[in-house]
Amino acid sequence: MDRDRSKVAAVVVNWNRCELLLEAVGSLAASNWPNLRVIVVDNGSTDGSAEAIAERYPDAVVLRNCSNLGFAVGSGQGLDEALKDGGDYIFFLNNDATVEPDAVLELVGLFESHPRAGAAAPYILYHNRRDRIWYGGGIVALWRGWIGHRHLRHRFRQDKHQPALTGYITGCAFMARAGALKEVGGFDTGYGLYSEDVDLSLRLQRAGWELWVTPKAVTYHRVSVTAGGELSPFKAFHRGRSNALLVRRYTPVWAWPTLIIGGVIGGIALTVRLLPAGRIGTACALWQGIISGLAGGRIPDRYSL
Numbered sequence: 204m205d206r207d208r209s210k211v212a213a214v215v216v217n218w219n220r221c222e223l224l225l226e227a228v229g230s231l232a233a234s235n236w237p238n239l240r241v242i243v244v245d246n247g248s249t250d251g252s253a254e255a256i257a258e259r260y261p262d263a264v265v266l267r268n269c270s271n272l273g274f275a276v277g278s279g280q281g282l283d284e285a286l287k288d289g290g291d292y293i294f295f296l297n298n299d300a301t302v303e304p305d306a307v308l309e310l311v312g313l314f315e316s317h318p319r320a321g322a323a324a325p326y327i328l329y330h331n332r333r334d335r336i337w338y339g340g341g342i343v344a345l346w347r348g349w350i351g352h353r354h355l356r357h358r359f360r361q362d363k364h365q366p367a368l369t370g371y372i373t374g375c376a377f378m379a380r381a382g383a384l385k386e387v388g389g390f391d392t393g394y395g396l397y398s399e400d401v402d403l404s405l406r407l408q409r410a411g412w413e414l415w416v417t418p419k420a421v422t423y424h425r426v427s428v429t430a431g432g433e434l435s436p437f438k439a440f441h442r443g444r445s446n447a448l449l450v451r452r453y454t455p456v457w458a459w460p461t462l463i464i465g466g467v468i469g470g471i472a473l474t475v476r477l478l479p480a481g482r483i484g485t486a487c488a489l490w491q492g493i494i495s496g497l498a499g500g501r502i503p504d505r506y507s508l
Contacts, residue, residue: 209311211239211378212290214281217298218246218271221255223425228260230301236308242266242284244277274374275390275399282389286381294378299425300327302376309420310378313366321383321412322404324372325420326359334359337424340369340416343401345454350401350446353416364418372414374400376422383412395502397438398445405453436488440506443489447496 213231217224224243231241241263245253247270257265266280278295285293292311296302306325313323327338339354350371354364372379377400387406390399404414470490477486488506495502 209238209291210289211236211292211294211307211311212242212281212285212288213239213294213296213307214242214244214278214285215296215298216244216246216274216277216281217248217252219248219250219252220298221248221250221252224252224298225255225259226301227296227298228256228263230303231296231307232260233304234302234307235304236311239307240264240285240288240290242281244268244281246271246273246277273392273395275392275394278374278390279392282384286385290381292378293381293384295374295376296422297375297424299330300376301330301423303421306376306420306422307378309417313415313417313419314378314380317413317415319411319413320380320415321407321410322372322377322379323415323417323420324369324377325422326361326364326416326418327373327375327422327424328359330423330425333423337426338373338375338416339364339418340367341371341373341401341404343370343405345450345458350398350449359418361418361421366415366417366419369414369416371401371404372416374403375424379407380412383407383410386410387412394445394448396441396445398449401449402452436484437506439485440488440492440495443492444496444502445492447493448499451497451499 215224215227228241228243231239241260243256243263244266246268253265253267256263264284266284282293292314294307310323310325314320326336329335329337336354336357336359338352342351342353387410391402394402407414470493473489474486
């Protein structure tokens with residue numbers, strides 16, 4: 204593997220998470236891949252994030268937006284900047300995630316071994332439980348409205364897992380060929396938050412590219428810190444809306460009866476779990492998001508980015 208030949212650009216989108224951002228960029232700076240360029244897209248942070256990165260990591264490129272434009276828009280800006288420099292691979296990393304030093308090397312190695320790989324993801328472990336898997340691959344079953352992680356919360360033993368094809372890659376941490384991203388057009392900004400990674404995955408697959416996940420590359424994720432926690436109304440609304448938009452785009456007509464039945468049953472089951480926990484606001488936000496996505500409506504101000 205020629206480490207001096209392949210250019211890798213790492214894109215991190217941030218909004219008001221200065222300390223986490225410094226950790227994320229710090230883990231990239233510790234990478235053993237020498238030809239790595241770090242691009243931070245700051246979405247109008249008011250906590251000094253952009254200034255802190257510029258001071259501590261002067262070699263990093265910092266793109267500053269005046270407001271929070273969301274993950275998809277920010278990622279697109281980072282991608283455009285990476286392509287200007289002729290990057291071969293683009294590595295997208297959440298600002299609440301960190302990587303092992305050899306993660307970039309392992310991902311580049313996978314691409315070199317699989318010429319049709321368009322995108323590849325590391326195994327992603329919980330930050331606070333580093334022996335437990337958060338993402339070990341993805342499953343997409345839109346005919347019943349279900350998208351999920353493989354091996355979720357299972358114990359991670361690197362020698363027990365192998366690189367494998369996956370149904371989708373998660374936007375939390377993944378690498379993609381620059382050529383594949385240019386071919387399909389990058390992220391769709393219509394999603395706002397969530398599901399843009401599944402949408403990108405499906406478009407890559409339809410274009411003939413493979414999606415891979417490898418346990419040889421490892422990332423750690425503080426799950427849902429930026430969105431305010433796993434059960435926040437903000438996250439529930441955007442999850443519901445984006446999943447509904449995804450379903451509208453990709454689910455064939457013949458699957459709609461099963462999808463509607465499964466979606467209603469699943470939504471009711473989730474609501475039943477949320478209400479006893481005092482999460483009435485979260486349950487309401489979820490249903491508002493689903494209705495908004497199916498109707499293609501605007502995002503209410505209280506859930507705006």
